[in-house]
Amino acid sequence: MCLDMRPLHEAQQELVTAVLRSHPGLQLQFCAKLKLPLQPRLTKVWLLNIRFLLALLSMDVSGLRAEADALVGNEDNDAVSELRLSWFQEALVPKAMHKTLITQALLQQSPAMLLAALRLLSTAMDRVQRAVSSGAWLESEREELLQRVQNCLPELNTLLLLWQRLVKEASQPAAKKGSLNAQA
DSSP: OOOOBBSHHHHHHHHHHHHOOOOOOGHHHHHHHHHOOOOOOOOOOHHHHHHHHHHHHSOTTHHHHHHHHHHHOOOOHHHHHHHHHHHHHHHHHHHHHHHHHHHHHHOOHHHHHHHHHHHHHHOOOOOHHHHHHHHHOOOHHHHHHHHHHHHSOOOOOHHHHHHHHHHHHHHHHHHHHHHHHHHH
16 A cells, blocks of 8 residues: 655656546545655756646645545544644645745755745645635634644745845845946
8 A cells, every 4th residue: 555655757747637637536635645855956856846746736626625524524523623624734735845845945045946945835825825715614723724834834034034135136236236337
């Protein structure tokens, strides 16, 4: 029995994406078992994995709640509710997107890695938004899910540091241009 899903090659990723698009009910189980190497290194494998995650996170999430209810039942006790929220969290932000790895990618100097990490983070947040705005959520359940997802994503301080670095880098070329014009 396969306990981990590791679509490492482009052909495997395309096949998995096609299957999940055709059968969105499998997303919940697949995301819970997905394992991808996302150590931030500007390699073909890393870029393929980012592309695959972007495709996965862009998929329809409207059926996730029904899928979770079918898997764990829609009883209203703490154990079932906890299991359902865990599945939602893993489906919305797969474990493959470790907070540490995405944070490391955001702090890289490579513009390509930074762009890929920002796209991944943005797509994940869009997926969460689509999920919580669709379906009938209890307010407490929705808030708990948002809190769990927040704990899986990079800290706000990391994003602020990144923004400050980008603003500083953007202003440096303008300052250099100004000094070159003053010299001429």
